[in-house]
Amino acid sequence: MATLLAQRKHWIISMTVVCLVLGGLLGVQVHTQQVRGLTEVGRQTGALISRLTEAEAQLDKQQEEIERLRGLQAEYEQEAASEKGLVRLMTEELGNARIALGLLPVKGPGVVLELADSTMMAGGEFGGQDVYVIHDFDLVQIANELWAAGAEAISINGQRLVSGSAITCSARLIKVNDVTISGPFTLKVIGNKKNLMSALNIRDGALDRLRVLQFQVKLMPEDEIVVPPISVGSRYEYAQPLQKEEKQ
Amino acid sequence: MIALPLSALIVGFLAVYLFLPAVPPRWADYVAIAILAGLDALVGALRNWLERRFDEAIFVSGFFANMVLAALLAYFGDKLGVDLYLAVVVALGIRIFNNLGRTRALFVTARVEARRARTAAAQ
Numbered sequence: 167m168a169t170l171l172a173q174r175k176h177w178i179i180s181m182t183v184v185c186l187v188l189g190g191l192l193g194v195q196v197h198t199q200q201v202r203g204l205t206e207v208g209r210q211t212g213a214l215i216s217r218l219t220e221a222e223a224q225l226d227k228q229q230e231e232i233e234r235l236r237g238l239q240a241e242y243e244q245e246a247a248s249e250k251g252l253v254r255l256m257t258e259e260l261g262n263a264r265i266a267l268g269l270l271p272v273k274g275p276g277v278v279l280e281l282a283d284s285t286m287m288a289g290g291e292f293g294g295q296d297v298y299v300i301h302d303f304d305l306v307q308i309a310n311e312l313w314a315a316g317a318e319a320i321s322i323n324g325q326r327l328v329s330g331s332a333i334t335c336s337a338r339l340i341k342v343n344d345v346t347i348s349g350p351f352t353l354k355v356i357g358n359k360k361n362l363m364s365a366l367n368i369r370d371g372a373l374d375r376l377r378v379l380q381f382q383v384k385l386m387p388e389d390e391i392v393v394p395p396i397s398v399g400s401r402y403e404y405a406q407p408l409q410k411e412e413k414q
Numbered sequence: 415m416i417a418l419p420l421s422a423l424i425v426g427f428l429a430v431y432l433f434l435p436a437v438p439p440r441w442a443d444y445v446a447i448a449i450l451a452g453l454d455a456l457v458g459a460l461r462n463w464l465e466r467r468f469d470e471a472i473f474v475s476g477f478f479a480n481m482v483l484a485a486l487l488a489y490f491g492d493k494l495g496v497d498l499y500l501a502v503v504v505a506l507g508i509r510i511f512n513n514l515g516r517t518r519a520l521f522v523t524a525r526v527e528a529r530r531a532r533t534a535a536a537q
Contacts, residue, residue, distance in 0.1 A: 177470050178418055184455070184473075185422040186426040187478075188452040189423040189425065189428075189429075189430070191449045192427050193426065193430030193434070194431075194445050195446055195449055196427075196431060197435075
């Protein structure tokens with residue numbers, strides 16, 4: 167009986183030790199899991215805080231910019247009120263910018279070029295119909311040569327060519343500034359008459375090639391040409407002016 | 415009789431939980447494996463005791479050795495890029511479940527036999 171009791175006691179002691187160890191391990195694990203959960207929440211909070219600070223910094227910057235622009239506006243208004251030279255200068259500057267953008271009709275000396283399809287019959291000695299009609303690339307080449315010769319304003323059938331103008335071909339028609347035009351084409355060009363004439367009449371130039379194929383080309387210098395403004399103003403959705411402090 | 419091991423369990427838990435710092439998170443998996451191995455040993459001991467073939471030396475050595483081995487296996491699995499951790503969890507889980515089922519069956523048989531003995535005595 168005594169040995170049985172002793173044995174049983176021994177058993178309980180070892181069981182107690184085992185349970186102590188197991189309890190300790192459970193404690194470690196529960197503690198660790200809790201800490202882990204806390205740090206994950208902490209990490210998320212940290213990310214949110216950094217984003218908030220960033221946004222706040224941006225807001226501050228923008229408010230500064232607003233202040234600066236308001237100051238500038240006030241300055242301009244003051245200048246306008248006191249009718250100093252600045253207004254005149256700025257109006258001039260604005261006028262130049264508007265001409266460059268094609269927002270104003272302009273007049274001046276230059277040349278008028280009239281182009282029509284070839285009088286030769288399709289399927290003639292040079293090939294099919296494609297050869298005898300004016301293509302978008304013909305106009306592009308002519309416009310390029312005109313710009314190179316110092317043209318200041320060009321219009322094709324009333325469509326003003328500006329810096330963003332595209333001359334494209336769409337289903338046998340030609341589009342300028344996304345507006346469909348068809349022949350005969352009239353180009354009005356303002357610039358130095360002599361330079362423009364010689365640029366167009368250059369040997370093996372665009373007009374030379376067209377004349378060989380008997381296109382109807384009529385080029386005449388004029389003393390006063392009016393070039394119309396662009397019908398659709400350009401919008402800048404993506405391009406932003408680079409501020410000085412942003413330059414890297 | 416059962417009070418001493420049970421209180422030891424609670425004391426061990428509280429002592430570590432309250433007074434010791436948490437282990438690094440990458441150790442948590444190994445601790446979990448060790449706990450599973452310990453539980454397996456405990457449940458196995460219960461079953462063996464009910465089957466009257468409980469051996470104290472086997473129990474204690476099995477408890478500690480299985481804990482260490484299970485954690486080591488998971489660790490080597492990590493080093494080799496094989497998820498031995500999962501293998502250990504599945505194996506131990508099945509063993510614990512089987513042993514608990516056996517234990518329940520033994521309890522039920524014991525009670526049924528006791529009732530039968532009582533009714534037999536009454537007749």
